[in-house]
Every structure is written in C-alpha cells, then in structure tokens.
Amino acid sequence: MHASGTFVILVVQNARVGYFNGKVIIISAPTSFEINPSIPEADPLRLRGVLQQCLDPHSSVVHSKNNQYQRISIASILQRLSIVPETIETTIAVVLRFIKEDQFYYTTCPLQFNDKECKKKCSKLAENLWLCPRCQTQFPECNYKYLLQMKLQDHTGSVWAKAFDEVGTKLLSLSANELYILQYDLTIEKTPHSILNKVMFKHYSFTALVSTDTYNFERKIKVTINKVQRLNFEDESTYLLAEIARMGATA
Missing domain, CATH: 2.40.50.140 (Nucleic acid-binding proteins)
Structure with a gap:
C-alpha cells in the first residue's frame, strides 16, 4: 500500500522498541496489528498524510x-x-x-601513485614537512582539496x-x-x-x-x-x- 503511494497508518500493540542500526520494533506472539484503524488518535495522522501527499x-x-x-x-x-x-x-x-x-579544505598528497596523483589525505609532521600514509613518503608541500x-x-x-x-x-x-x-x-x-x-x-x-x-x-x-x-x-x-x-x- 505504501509503495503504491497510499498513506498508511499502522497500529502496533504489545511490541517492544529496541535499537539496532537505529530504532526497531520487536514483535512477539502477543503482538497485534491494525491497518488504518477508525480511532480518534488516527485522525490527525490521516489528515497530515493527506496534506503531505497534496503539498509535498x-x-x-x-x-x-x-x-x-x-x-x-x-x-x-x-x-x-x-x-x-x-x-x-x-x-x-x-x-x-x-x-x-x-x-x-583538507590536505592531500601531491606525489604520483600508479601513474596518477595520489590525492590521499596527508598529515603534517613539522613546518614544511608532510607525510602520506599511502606512499609512506615525506614531502615539503602538500596540495589542498575542497x-x-x-x-x-x-x-x-x-x-x-x-x-x-x-x-x-x-x-x-x-x-x-x-x-x-x-x-x-x-x-x-x-x-x-x-x-x-x-x-x-x-x-x-x-x-x-x-x-x-x-x-x-x-x-x-x-x-x-x-x-x-x-x-x-x-x-x-x-x-x-x-x-x-x-x-x-x-x-
């Protein structure tokens, strides 16, 4: 229903909210569902869904x-x-x-790596001395990238x-x-x-x-x-x- 563009209200009862890569709803045997219920609490959500589909x-x-x-x-x-x-x-x-x-900006390696500019992010060792973790080479000047x-x-x-x-x-x-x-x-x-x-x-x-x-x-x-x-x-x-x-x- 949602994939077809229909606004859906799903009521879940007797479930538990957990966290795994974000919030998840954990269901069990007593969990029950109802789609588009005719209850007063659903009316504001239903109105919001209609407005979003019309305007946004x-x-x-x-x-x-x-x-x-x-x-x-x-x-x-x-x-x-x-x-x-x-x-x-x-x-x-x-x-x-x-x-x-x-x-x-961030600082990058200007050296050649595999016949092209390395562009790996580099770190400053001292004044006018930089190190590339990929090339494992020190150099006096770095490049800057946005x-x-x-x-x-x-x-x-x-x-x-x-x-x-x-x-x-x-x-x-x-x-x-x-x-x-x-x-x-x-x-x-x-x-x-x-x-x-x-x-x-x-x-x-x-x-x-x-x-x-x-x-x-x-x-x-x-x-x-x-x-x-x-x-x-x-x-x-x-x-x-x-x-x-x-x-x-x-x-």
Missing part, C-alpha cells in the same frame, strides 16, 4: 523544453529516510544559505551537506589551492570570506547522494553533493506550474 510529494518529474526535470524537497527526503533507511540519488533545488569558513560544509534550504526545511573538490571548484570558480593562497596574499582585496560570500543566498540545483547513518543509536542524514549548477528558472517555472495544476486537480 517525495518526487515530482515534469517535462521541460530540454529534458526531464526532477525535484524533491528537503522535507520529503527527511521523511522518506526516516521511514526506510536507504541510499538515494536525487536532485534538489535549494538556496545555499551558509558555508563554514573555518576549514573549507571539503565544503554547506547548509541548504528550501521552502520545506534545511539540511547540512558536504561537497568535495570537483563540486567546490565549479561552485567557486577557483581551486582549493588558489583559495588557500588568498588567505595569505595581502596584495589583493579578494579573501576566502569574500569568495564564499558571493555564492551564498543564491539558487542552485544540486545532485545529491543521500543516505542514513547511525551514531549513538541516533539516525543521522548524510548528504553528499555530486553535481552543481545554477538553477534553470525556466525549468523551475515549468515544475511550479505543473505542481499548481496537480494541486488544483486534487482540491
């Missing part, structure tokens, strides 16, 4: 002029993963609300996400090495703060890999950005008009 579907696909345009809201992602732990790849249209500036911690927001809520080097370079139009050097170049007015500020509070379309992880018996949402582009407002308008038409048909 898990995923919507419309046909734009160029190709299919898919949207999923932040609230839908959080709701979906709270029900079924899984890994999904999806597109979200959001405002980039905040980027942490204190550590926007590790952006960003807060994304749409009309349904907000979520923290991470973006690595390829996405960070496209988003900021600078490599992590170049942005790192700006911290110490006093001859120009550009600073990491000014560069990061330029991309905040703008609309983007992010392709994200979203999964769940359990830490201290609490389920956490993990969002990793794989692709980024400025929001195409023609496609966005097509999506919004389709949503308005769908809501009118169900009203």
Whole structure:
C-alpha cells in the first residue's frame, strides 16, 4: 500500500522498541496489528498524510523544453529516510544559505601513485614537512582539496551537506589551492570570506547522494553533493506550474 503511494497508518500493540542500526520494533506472539484503524488518535495522522501527499510529494518529474526535470524537497527526503533507511540519488533545488569558513579544505598528497596523483589525505609532521600514509613518503608541500560544509534550504526545511573538490571548484570558480593562497596574499582585496560570500543566498540545483547513518543509536542524514549548477528558472517555472495544476486537480 505504501509503495503504491497510499498513506498508511499502522497500529502496533504489545511490541517492544529496541535499537539496532537505529530504532526497531520487536514483535512477539502477543503482538497485534491494525491497518488504518477508525480511532480518534488516527485522525490527525490521516489528515497530515493527506496534506503531505497534496503539498509535498517525495518526487515530482515534469517535462521541460530540454529534458526531464526532477525535484524533491528537503522535507520529503527527511521523511522518506526516516521511514526506510536507504541510499538515494536525487536532485534538489535549494538556496545555499551558509558555508563554514573555518576549514573549507583538507590536505592531500601531491606525489604520483600508479601513474596518477595520489590525492590521499596527508598529515603534517613539522613546518614544511608532510607525510602520506599511502606512499609512506615525506614531502615539503602538500596540495589542498575542497571539503565544503554547506547548509541548504528550501521552502520545506534545511539540511547540512558536504561537497568535495570537483563540486567546490565549479561552485567557486577557483581551486582549493588558489583559495588557500588568498588567505595569505595581502596584495589583493579578494579573501576566502569574500569568495564564499558571493555564492551564498543564491539558487542552485544540486545532485545529491543521500543516505542514513547511525551514531549513538541516533539516525543521522548524510548528504553528499555530486553535481552543481545554477538553477534553470525556466525549468523551475515549468515544475511550479505543473505542481499548481496537480494541486488544483486534487482540491
């Protein structure tokens, strides 16, 4: 019923709540179930389910002029993963609300490994001396790669996400090495703060890999950005008009 898109209320009696990779309900012989019960306590849940299906579907696909345009809201992602732990790849249209500036990079090995750059995270031994755990080699200078911690927001809520080097370079139009050097170049007015500020509070379309992880018996949402582009407002308008038409048909 749930897989077909029907909102389902399941009442469980005589069960025990436990923890294994998140919360689980443990059933036994006395456990009983009832689907969509006609009890007063179920009415608020039933109303909430109807509103969510009308206003906030898990995923919507419309046909734009160029190709299919898919949207999923932040609230839908959080709701979906709270029900079924899984890994999904999806597109979200959001405002980039905040980027942490204190550590926007990590250090990597610049040496060659199997005929390509190693890129393994390295550690600092002393001033101008770094060590790669993979190459087991010391070197005087390291490379810098992006590790952006960003807060994304749409009309349904907000979520923290991470973006690595390829996405960070496209988003900021600078490599992590170049942005790192700006911290110490006093001859120009550009600073990491000014560069990061330029991309905040703008609309983007992010392709994200979203999964769940359990830490201290609490389920956490993990969002990793794989692709980024400025929001195409023609496609966005097509999506919004389709949503308005769908809501009118169900009203």
